[in-house]
Amino acid sequence: MKTLLSALALVATALTLSAQSGTPWTTPTQAEIDAVYSDVDALYIDLHRNPELAFQEVRTAATLAARVKALGYEVTTGVGKTGIVAVMKNGTGPTVMLRTELDALPVEEKTGLPFASTTTAKNAAGQLVPVMHACGHDLHMAAWAGTARLMAEHKDRWRGTLLLVGQPAEEGSAGAGAMLRDGLFTRFPRPDFALSLHDDDTMPAGTIGYHPGFFRAMSDTVTITVFGRGGHAAMPHSTIDPVVLASRIVLSLQTIVARENNPVDPVVITIGSIHGGTQGNIIPDEVRLQLSVRTYTPEVRTRTLAAIRRIAKGEAIAAGAPREPQVDAPATAGAPVYNDPALTLRLAGALKKGLGDAQVVEMPQKMTSEDFAQYGLAGVPSTLLHIGAVAPAKLAAAKDTGIPVPAPHSPEWVPEREPTLKGAIRAEVTALLELFAGGR
Numbered sequence: 001m002k003t004l005l006s007a008l009a010l011v012a013t014a015l016t017l018s019a020q021s022g023t024p025w026t027t028p029t030q031a032e033i034d035a036v037y038s039d040v041d042a043l044y045i046d047l048h049r050n051p052e053l054a055f056q057e058v059r060t061a062a063t064l065a066a067r068v069k070a071l072g073y074e075v076t077t078g079v080g081k082t083g084i085v086a087v088m089k090n091g092t093g094p095t096v097m098l099r100t101e102l103d104a105l106p107v108e109e110k111t112g113l114p115f116a117s118t119t120t121a122k123n124a125a126g127q128l129v130p131v132m133h134a135c136g137h138d139l140h141m142a143a144w145a146g147t148a149r150l151m152a153e154h155k156d157r158w159r160g161t162l163l164l165v166g167q168p169a170e171e172g173s174a175g176a177g178a179m180l181r182d183g184l185f186t187r188f189p190r191p192d193f194a195l196s197l198h199d200d201d202t203m204p205a206g207t208i209g210y211h212p213g214f215f216r217a218m219s220d221t222v223t224i225t226v227f228g229r230g231g232h233a234a235m236p237h238s239t240i241d242p243v244v245l246a247s248r249i250v251l252s253l254q255t256i257v258a259r260e261n262n263p264v265d266p267v268v269i270t271i272g273s274i275h276g277g278t279q280g281n282i283i284p285d286e287v288r289l290q291l292s293v294r295t296y297t298p299e300v301r302t303r304t305l306a307a308i309r310r311i312a313k314g315e316a317i318a319a320g321a322p323r324e325p326q327v328d329a330p331a332t333a334g335a336p337v338y339n340d341p342a343l344t345l346r347l348a349g350a351l352k353k354g355l356g357d358a359q360v361v362e363m364p365q366k367m368t369s370e371d372f373a374q375y376g377l378a379g380v381p382s383t384l385l386h387i388g389a390v391a392p393a394k395l396a397a398a399k400d401t402g403i404p405v406p407a408p409h410s411p412e413w414v415p416e417r418e419p420t421l422k423g424a425i426r427a428e429v430t431a432l433l434e435l436f437a438g439g440r
Protein backbone atom coordinates (compact mmCIF):
# COMPACT_ATOMS: atom_id res chain seq x y z
CA MET A 1 0.00 0.00 0.00
CA LYS A 2 2.80 2.32 1.04
CA THR A 3 4.68 1.63 -2.21
CA LEU A 4 1.54 2.30 -4.24
CA LEU A 5 1.01 5.63 -2.50
CA SER A 6 4.57 6.75 -3.06
CA ALA A 7 4.34 5.69 -6.70
CA LEU A 8 1.19 7.79 -7.07
CA ALA A 9 2.91 10.72 -5.37
CA LEU A 10 5.79 10.41 -7.84
CA VAL A 11 3.38 10.43 -10.80
CA ALA A 12 1.58 13.47 -9.38
CA THR A 13 4.88 15.32 -8.94
CA ALA A 14 5.92 14.43 -12.47
CA LEU A 15 2.61 15.71 -13.85
CA THR A 16 2.89 18.98 -11.93
CA LEU A 17 6.45 19.45 -13.13
CA SER A 18 5.59 18.76 -16.75
CA ALA A 19 2.72 21.28 -16.51
CA GLN A 20 5.06 23.91 -15.12
CA SER A 21 7.78 23.18 -17.62
CA GLY A 22 5.59 24.17 -20.54
CA THR A 23 3.53 21.17 -21.61
CA PRO A 24 0.82 22.77 -23.73
CA TRP A 25 -2.36 23.45 -21.79
CA THR A 26 -5.08 22.02 -23.99
CA THR A 27 -7.78 21.20 -21.46
CA PRO A 28 -8.14 21.97 -17.74
CA THR A 29 -7.54 19.13 -15.31
CA GLN A 30 -10.25 17.94 -12.95
CA ALA A 31 -8.28 19.49 -10.08
CA GLU A 32 -8.17 22.86 -11.85
CA ILE A 33 -11.94 22.78 -12.34
CA ASP A 34 -12.62 21.56 -8.81
CA ALA A 35 -10.53 24.45 -7.48
CA VAL A 36 -12.96 27.04 -8.91
CA TYR A 37 -16.18 25.05 -8.53
CA SER A 38 -17.46 26.08 -5.11
CA ASP A 39 -17.13 29.74 -6.09
CA VAL A 40 -18.89 29.13 -9.43
CA ASP A 41 -21.66 27.18 -7.70
CA ALA A 42 -22.26 30.00 -5.21
CA LEU A 43 -22.47 32.48 -8.09
CA TYR A 44 -24.96 30.25 -9.90
CA ILE A 45 -27.22 30.06 -6.85
CA ASP A 46 -27.02 33.82 -6.34
CA LEU A 47 -27.89 34.52 -9.99
CA HIS A 48 -30.68 31.95 -9.98
CA ARG A 49 -32.25 33.55 -6.93
CA ASN A 50 -32.02 37.05 -8.42
CA PRO A 51 -33.10 36.89 -12.06
CA GLU A 52 -33.67 40.06 -14.12
CA LEU A 53 -35.66 40.60 -17.30
CA ALA A 54 -34.19 41.69 -20.65
CA PHE A 55 -32.46 45.10 -20.53
CA GLN A 56 -33.01 45.26 -16.76
CA GLU A 57 -29.92 43.16 -15.89
CA VAL A 58 -28.31 45.83 -13.72
CA ARG A 59 -27.53 43.73 -10.64
CA THR A 60 -26.52 40.77 -12.80
CA ALA A 61 -24.14 42.85 -14.93
CA ALA A 62 -22.63 44.51 -11.84
CA THR A 63 -22.08 41.11 -10.18
CA LEU A 64 -20.22 39.72 -13.20
CA ALA A 65 -18.33 42.96 -13.86
CA ALA A 66 -16.97 43.07 -10.29
CA ARG A 67 -15.76 39.49 -10.56
CA VAL A 68 -13.90 39.81 -13.84
CA LYS A 69 -12.45 43.19 -12.80
CA ALA A 70 -10.98 41.54 -9.70
CA LEU A 71 -9.37 38.93 -11.99
CA GLY A 72 -7.53 41.64 -13.94
CA TYR A 73 -9.81 42.08 -16.96
CA GLU A 74 -10.40 45.56 -18.39
CA VAL A 75 -14.15 45.93 -17.91
CA THR A 76 -16.67 48.22 -19.64
CA THR A 77 -20.30 48.24 -18.50
CA GLY A 78 -23.42 49.69 -20.09
CA VAL A 79 -22.58 48.40 -23.58
CA GLY A 80 -25.87 48.02 -25.49
CA LYS A 81 -27.71 49.35 -22.42
CA THR A 82 -26.87 46.71 -19.78
CA GLY A 83 -24.17 44.61 -21.46
CA ILE A 84 -20.61 44.15 -20.25
CA VAL A 85 -17.34 43.64 -22.09
CA ALA A 86 -14.23 42.32 -20.32
CA VAL A 87 -10.93 42.25 -22.19
CA MET A 88 -7.70 40.48 -21.31
CA LYS A 89 -4.83 41.28 -23.67
CA ASN A 90 -2.21 38.62 -23.21
CA GLY A 91 0.41 38.88 -25.93
CA THR A 92 0.33 38.10 -29.63
CA GLY A 93 -2.38 35.77 -30.82
CA PRO A 94 -5.96 35.71 -32.03
CA THR A 95 -8.83 37.58 -30.39
CA VAL A 96 -11.51 35.19 -29.19
CA MET A 97 -14.92 36.17 -27.89
CA LEU A 98 -16.90 34.11 -25.38
CA ARG A 99 -20.46 35.30 -24.89
CA THR A 100 -22.94 34.65 -22.12
CA GLU A 101 -26.50 35.98 -21.92
CA LEU A 102 -27.59 37.96 -18.86
CA ASP A 103 -31.38 37.93 -19.00
CA ALA A 104 -34.13 35.80 -17.46
CA LEU A 105 -37.74 35.12 -18.52
CA PRO A 106 -41.20 36.14 -17.30
CA VAL A 107 -41.91 32.64 -15.94
CA GLU A 108 -43.16 31.64 -12.49
CA GLU A 109 -40.66 29.13 -11.13
CA LYS A 110 -42.03 25.71 -10.15
CA THR A 111 -38.82 23.78 -9.60
CA GLY A 112 -39.18 23.42 -5.84
CA LEU A 113 -35.47 24.26 -5.47
CA PRO A 114 -34.41 25.69 -2.11
CA PHE A 115 -33.00 28.68 -4.02
CA ALA A 116 -35.98 29.06 -6.39
CA SER A 117 -36.74 32.56 -7.58
CA THR A 118 -39.70 34.43 -6.06
CA THR A 119 -38.78 37.62 -7.91
CA THR A 120 -41.28 39.76 -9.78
CA ALA A 121 -40.57 42.71 -12.06
CA LYS A 122 -42.32 45.03 -14.49
CA ASN A 123 -42.05 43.94 -18.11
CA ALA A 124 -41.64 46.33 -21.05
CA ALA A 125 -45.43 46.81 -21.12
CA GLY A 126 -45.44 47.83 -17.43
CA GLN A 127 -47.13 44.66 -16.15
CA LEU A 128 -45.85 42.98 -12.99
CA VAL A 129 -44.65 39.49 -13.94
CA PRO A 130 -42.79 36.65 -12.21
CA VAL A 131 -39.15 36.26 -13.24
CA MET A 132 -37.09 33.07 -13.51
CA HIS A 133 -33.87 31.93 -15.09
CA ALA A 134 -35.84 29.36 -17.07
CA CYS A 135 -33.42 29.22 -20.01
CA GLY A 136 -30.27 28.48 -18.01
CA HIS A 137 -28.58 31.82 -18.64
CA ASP A 138 -27.60 31.76 -14.94
CA LEU A 139 -25.71 28.54 -15.64
CA HIS A 140 -24.05 30.11 -18.69
CA MET A 141 -22.97 33.12 -16.63
CA ALA A 142 -21.57 31.02 -13.79
CA ALA A 143 -19.58 28.85 -16.24
CA TRP A 144 -18.38 31.99 -18.07
CA ALA A 145 -17.15 33.38 -14.74
CA GLY A 146 -15.36 30.11 -13.94
CA THR A 147 -13.73 30.13 -17.38
CA ALA A 148 -12.74 33.77 -16.88
CA ARG A 149 -11.02 32.81 -13.63
CA LEU A 150 -9.14 29.80 -15.02
CA MET A 151 -7.94 31.82 -18.02
CA ALA A 152 -6.78 34.67 -15.75
CA GLU A 153 -5.06 32.39 -13.24
CA HIS A 154 -3.21 30.50 -16.00
CA LYS A 155 -2.31 33.51 -18.10
CA ASP A 156 1.21 32.16 -18.54
CA ARG A 157 -0.15 29.24 -20.55
CA TRP A 158 -1.92 30.96 -23.47
CA ARG A 159 -1.40 33.94 -25.78
CA GLY A 160 -3.91 36.23 -27.45
CA THR A 161 -6.79 38.50 -26.49
CA LEU A 162 -9.80 37.16 -24.63
CA LEU A 163 -13.02 39.13 -25.07
CA LEU A 164 -15.66 38.11 -22.54
CA VAL A 165 -19.09 39.43 -23.39
CA GLY A 166 -22.14 39.53 -21.10
CA GLN A 167 -25.00 40.18 -23.49
CA PRO A 168 -28.35 41.54 -22.34
CA ALA A 169 -31.78 40.67 -23.71
CA GLU A 170 -31.15 37.47 -25.64
CA GLU A 171 -34.82 36.58 -25.12
CA GLY A 172 -36.64 38.75 -27.62
CA SER A 173 -33.46 38.95 -29.68
CA ALA A 174 -32.61 42.62 -29.16
CA GLY A 175 -29.44 42.43 -27.07
CA ALA A 176 -26.81 41.32 -29.59
CA GLY A 177 -27.88 44.04 -32.05
CA ALA A 178 -27.84 46.63 -29.24
CA MET A 179 -24.26 45.70 -28.31
CA LEU A 180 -23.09 45.74 -31.94
CA ARG A 181 -24.69 49.16 -32.53
CA ASP A 182 -22.95 50.37 -29.37
CA GLY A 183 -19.56 49.47 -30.86
CA LEU A 184 -18.89 45.94 -29.62
CA PHE A 185 -16.71 45.22 -32.67
CA THR A 186 -15.26 48.74 -33.04
CA ARG A 187 -14.62 50.07 -29.53
CA PHE A 188 -13.11 46.76 -28.44
CA PRO A 189 -10.71 44.34 -30.19
CA ARG A 190 -12.60 42.77 -33.08
CA PRO A 191 -12.78 39.00 -32.52
CA ASP A 192 -11.38 36.48 -34.97
CA PHE A 193 -13.81 33.92 -33.55
CA ALA A 194 -16.94 34.05 -31.37
CA LEU A 195 -18.25 31.24 -29.16
CA SER A 196 -21.22 30.61 -26.95
CA LEU A 197 -22.55 27.58 -25.09
CA HIS A 198 -26.24 26.86 -24.36
CA ASP A 199 -27.75 24.31 -21.99
CA ASP A 200 -29.86 21.56 -23.55
CA ASP A 201 -32.59 19.17 -22.42
CA THR A 202 -31.83 16.36 -24.89
CA MET A 203 -28.33 15.28 -23.84
CA PRO A 204 -26.78 13.91 -20.63
CA ALA A 205 -25.23 16.52 -18.34
CA GLY A 206 -21.82 17.60 -19.59
CA THR A 207 -22.13 16.19 -23.12
CA ILE A 208 -21.24 18.77 -25.77
CA GLY A 209 -23.37 19.05 -28.92
CA TYR A 210 -22.15 20.71 -32.10
CA HIS A 211 -23.77 21.32 -35.46
CA PRO A 212 -21.88 22.76 -38.44
CA GLY A 213 -23.91 25.11 -40.69
CA PHE A 214 -27.44 26.39 -40.07
CA PHE A 215 -28.37 25.51 -36.49
CA ARG A 216 -31.12 27.77 -35.13
CA ALA A 217 -34.12 29.20 -36.95
CA MET A 218 -35.33 32.72 -37.71
CA SER A 219 -38.00 33.96 -35.35
CA ASP A 220 -40.87 36.39 -35.93
CA THR A 221 -43.37 37.61 -33.38
CA VAL A 222 -46.72 38.30 -35.03
CA THR A 223 -49.76 39.89 -33.40
CA ILE A 224 -53.28 39.44 -34.79
CA THR A 225 -56.16 41.52 -33.43
CA VAL A 226 -59.55 40.24 -34.58
CA PHE A 227 -62.63 42.45 -34.32
CA GLY A 228 -66.22 41.36 -33.73
CA ARG A 229 -69.31 42.99 -32.25
CA GLY A 230 -69.70 42.50 -28.51
CA GLY A 231 -72.89 41.88 -26.58
CA HIS A 232 -74.77 39.65 -24.15
CA ALA A 233 -73.60 36.06 -23.84
CA ALA A 234 -77.23 34.87 -24.06
CA MET A 235 -77.86 36.74 -27.33
CA PRO A 236 -75.16 35.49 -29.72
CA HIS A 237 -77.41 36.23 -32.71
CA SER A 238 -77.01 39.95 -32.19
CA THR A 239 -73.22 39.78 -31.90
CA ILE A 240 -70.27 38.71 -34.00
CA ASP A 241 -68.26 36.62 -31.60
CA PRO A 242 -64.51 37.32 -31.94
CA VAL A 243 -63.68 34.41 -29.59
CA VAL A 244 -65.12 31.90 -32.05
CA LEU A 245 -63.46 33.76 -34.92
CA ALA A 246 -60.10 33.73 -33.14
CA SER A 247 -60.48 30.01 -32.41
CA ARG A 248 -61.07 29.29 -36.10
CA ILE A 249 -57.99 31.31 -37.00
CA VAL A 250 -55.88 29.33 -34.50
CA LEU A 251 -56.85 26.05 -36.14
CA SER A 252 -56.72 27.29 -39.74
CA LEU A 253 -53.21 28.66 -39.26
CA GLN A 254 -51.96 25.14 -38.61
CA THR A 255 -52.95 24.18 -42.16
CA ILE A 256 -50.18 26.49 -43.41
CA VAL A 257 -47.67 24.07 -41.91
CA ALA A 258 -49.61 20.92 -42.78
CA ARG A 259 -50.97 21.75 -46.26
CA GLU A 260 -49.26 24.78 -47.80
CA ASN A 261 -45.64 24.24 -46.90
CA ASN A 262 -43.20 21.83 -48.48
CA PRO A 263 -42.64 19.31 -45.67
CA VAL A 264 -38.87 19.42 -46.17
CA ASP A 265 -38.79 23.16 -45.29
CA PRO A 266 -39.23 23.54 -41.55
CA VAL A 267 -41.94 25.94 -40.29
CA VAL A 268 -43.42 26.34 -36.83
CA ILE A 269 -46.46 28.48 -36.05
CA THR A 270 -47.26 28.65 -32.35
CA ILE A 271 -50.03 30.79 -30.87
CA GLY A 272 -48.56 31.32 -27.43
CA SER A 273 -51.05 33.89 -26.19
CA ILE A 274 -54.76 34.51 -26.78
CA HIS A 275 -56.63 37.20 -24.90
CA GLY A 276 -60.16 38.53 -25.10
CA GLY A 277 -63.08 39.31 -22.87
CA THR A 278 -63.51 39.90 -19.18
CA GLN A 279 -66.06 37.35 -17.95
CA GLY A 280 -68.28 34.48 -19.06
CA ASN A 281 -71.53 36.33 -19.66
CA ILE A 282 -70.17 38.95 -22.05
CA ILE A 283 -69.16 38.49 -25.67
CA PRO A 284 -66.18 40.81 -26.17
CA ASP A 285 -65.61 42.91 -29.25
CA GLU A 286 -61.99 41.96 -29.89
CA VAL A 287 -59.44 39.21 -29.27
CA ARG A 288 -55.68 39.45 -29.53
CA LEU A 289 -53.46 36.56 -30.61
CA GLN A 290 -49.68 36.51 -30.26
CA LEU A 291 -47.76 34.14 -32.50
CA SER A 292 -44.23 32.91 -32.78
CA VAL A 293 -43.23 31.96 -36.31
CA ARG A 294 -40.01 29.99 -36.94
CA THR A 295 -38.49 29.46 -40.37
CA TYR A 296 -35.06 28.92 -41.93
CA THR A 297 -35.18 30.73 -45.28
CA PRO A 298 -36.42 34.18 -46.37
CA GLU A 299 -38.67 32.60 -49.04
CA VAL A 300 -40.47 30.31 -46.59
CA ARG A 301 -40.73 33.18 -44.09
CA THR A 302 -42.30 35.56 -46.62
CA ARG A 303 -44.74 32.89 -47.82
CA THR A 304 -45.72 31.93 -44.25
CA LEU A 305 -46.34 35.52 -43.14
CA ALA A 306 -48.44 36.17 -46.27
CA ALA A 307 -50.48 33.02 -45.56
CA ILE A 308 -51.09 34.15 -41.97
CA ARG A 309 -52.47 37.50 -43.24
CA ARG A 310 -54.60 35.76 -45.88
CA ILE A 311 -56.12 33.23 -43.45
CA ALA A 312 -56.84 35.83 -40.75
CA LYS A 313 -58.58 38.02 -43.33
CA GLY A 314 -60.45 35.12 -44.91
CA GLU A 315 -61.78 33.80 -41.60
CA ALA A 316 -62.91 37.31 -40.66
CA ILE A 317 -64.82 37.60 -43.93
CA ALA A 318 -66.38 34.16 -43.32
CA ALA A 319 -67.49 35.30 -39.85
CA GLY A 320 -68.95 38.56 -41.15
CA ALA A 321 -66.58 40.59 -38.97
CA PRO A 322 -67.13 44.35 -39.05
CA ARG A 323 -63.43 45.02 -39.71
CA GLU A 324 -60.45 43.23 -41.19
CA PRO A 325 -58.10 41.82 -38.53
CA GLN A 326 -55.02 43.84 -37.85
CA VAL A 327 -51.88 41.76 -38.41
CA ASP A 328 -48.61 43.18 -37.12
CA ALA A 329 -45.42 41.43 -38.21
CA PRO A 330 -41.87 42.80 -38.19
CA ALA A 331 -40.54 43.89 -41.57
CA THR A 332 -37.29 42.00 -41.06
CA ALA A 333 -36.66 38.71 -39.28
CA GLY A 334 -33.82 37.83 -36.96
CA ALA A 335 -31.17 35.82 -38.78
CA PRO A 336 -30.79 32.05 -38.41
CA VAL A 337 -27.70 30.99 -36.43
CA TYR A 338 -25.03 29.80 -38.86
CA ASN A 339 -22.24 27.83 -37.22
CA ASP A 340 -19.10 28.41 -39.26
CA PRO A 341 -18.36 24.83 -40.42
CA ALA A 342 -14.54 25.04 -40.29
CA LEU A 343 -14.57 26.57 -36.81
CA THR A 344 -17.22 24.15 -35.54
CA LEU A 345 -15.41 21.04 -36.77
CA ARG A 346 -12.07 22.31 -35.49
CA LEU A 347 -13.56 22.83 -32.02
CA ALA A 348 -15.38 19.48 -32.14
CA GLY A 349 -11.99 17.83 -32.81
CA ALA A 350 -10.29 19.66 -29.94
CA LEU A 351 -13.18 18.93 -27.58
CA LYS A 352 -13.15 15.23 -28.47
CA LYS A 353 -9.43 15.14 -27.73
CA GLY A 354 -9.86 16.98 -24.43
CA LEU A 355 -13.13 15.52 -23.16
CA GLY A 356 -13.23 12.12 -24.88
CA ASP A 357 -15.10 11.08 -28.03
CA ALA A 358 -18.24 9.96 -26.20
CA GLN A 359 -18.63 13.39 -24.59
CA VAL A 360 -18.86 15.30 -27.87
CA VAL A 361 -21.66 14.56 -30.35
CA GLU A 362 -23.08 16.06 -33.51
CA MET A 363 -26.64 17.19 -32.81
CA PRO A 364 -29.54 18.06 -35.12
CA GLN A 365 -30.54 21.64 -35.94
CA LYS A 366 -33.36 23.20 -33.91
CA MET A 367 -36.32 25.52 -34.50
CA THR A 368 -35.44 27.70 -31.51
CA SER A 369 -33.65 30.92 -32.35
CA GLU A 370 -30.81 32.93 -30.89
CA ASP A 371 -29.56 36.41 -31.53
CA PHE A 372 -26.03 34.99 -31.35
CA ALA A 373 -26.63 34.87 -35.14
CA GLN A 374 -25.88 38.62 -35.23
CA TYR A 375 -22.17 38.15 -34.50
CA GLY A 376 -21.81 35.80 -37.47
CA LEU A 377 -23.77 38.21 -39.65
CA ALA A 378 -21.32 40.93 -38.62
CA GLY A 379 -18.59 38.85 -40.26
CA VAL A 380 -17.05 37.00 -37.30
CA PRO A 381 -16.78 33.21 -37.73
CA SER A 382 -18.98 31.97 -34.88
CA THR A 383 -20.29 28.81 -33.34
CA LEU A 384 -22.96 28.13 -30.79
CA LEU A 385 -22.34 24.86 -28.96
CA HIS A 386 -24.82 23.09 -26.71
CA ILE A 387 -24.23 21.32 -23.41
CA GLY A 388 -26.47 18.56 -22.13
CA ALA A 389 -27.88 19.44 -18.71
CA VAL A 390 -30.01 16.44 -17.71
CA ALA A 391 -29.21 13.49 -15.41
CA PRO A 392 -28.80 10.37 -17.61
CA ALA A 393 -31.37 8.49 -15.45
CA LYS A 394 -33.99 11.18 -16.15
CA LEU A 395 -33.34 10.98 -19.90
CA ALA A 396 -33.66 7.18 -19.76
CA ALA A 397 -36.95 7.45 -17.81
CA ALA A 398 -38.28 9.97 -20.36
CA LYS A 399 -37.45 7.54 -23.15
CA ASP A 400 -39.38 4.79 -21.34
CA THR A 401 -42.47 6.86 -20.53
CA GLY A 402 -42.51 8.97 -23.67
CA ILE A 403 -42.92 12.08 -21.52
CA PRO A 404 -40.07 14.50 -22.24
CA VAL A 405 -38.10 16.06 -19.40
CA PRO A 406 -38.83 19.76 -18.76
CA ALA A 407 -36.91 21.90 -21.26
CA PRO A 408 -35.61 25.47 -21.28
CA HIS A 409 -38.49 28.02 -20.90
CA SER A 410 -40.40 25.52 -18.73
CA PRO A 411 -41.16 26.64 -15.12
CA GLU A 412 -39.59 23.30 -14.11
CA TRP A 413 -36.33 23.58 -16.06
CA VAL A 414 -33.45 22.67 -13.71
CA PRO A 415 -30.04 21.90 -15.18
CA GLU A 416 -28.19 19.08 -13.40
CA ARG A 417 -25.96 21.56 -11.66
CA GLU A 418 -22.51 20.19 -10.88
CA PRO A 419 -21.76 18.06 -13.96
CA THR A 420 -23.21 20.71 -16.28
CA LEU A 421 -21.31 23.62 -14.75
CA LYS A 422 -18.06 21.67 -14.62
CA GLY A 423 -18.59 20.35 -18.15
CA ALA A 424 -19.31 23.85 -19.44
CA ILE A 425 -16.12 25.29 -17.92
CA ARG A 426 -14.05 22.42 -19.25
CA ALA A 427 -15.52 22.80 -22.75
CA GLU A 428 -15.15 26.59 -22.81
CA VAL A 429 -11.53 26.58 -21.65
CA THR A 430 -10.68 23.73 -24.06
CA ALA A 431 -12.27 25.60 -26.98
CA LEU A 432 -10.49 28.86 -26.11
CA LEU A 433 -7.11 27.11 -25.76
CA GLU A 434 -7.54 25.43 -29.15
CA LEU A 435 -8.15 28.78 -30.81
CA PHE A 436 -5.38 30.60 -28.94
CA ALA A 437 -2.87 27.82 -29.64
CA GLY A 438 -3.82 27.33 -33.28
CA GLY A 439 -3.94 30.99 -34.24
CA ARG A 440 -6.17 32.41 -36.91
Ligand SMILES: [Zn+2]
Residues within 6 Å of the ligand: 135, 171, 408, 409
Ligand atom coordinates in the same frame (compact mmCIF):
# COMPACT_ATOMS: atom_id res chain seq x y z
ZN1 LIG B 1 -34.43 31.13 -24.05
Ligand SMILES: [Zn+2]
Residues within 6 Å of the ligand: 101, 135, 136, 137, 170, 198, 408
Ligand atom coordinates in the same frame (compact mmCIF):
# COMPACT_ATOMS: atom_id res chain seq x y z
ZN1 LIG C 1 -31.34 30.79 -23.81
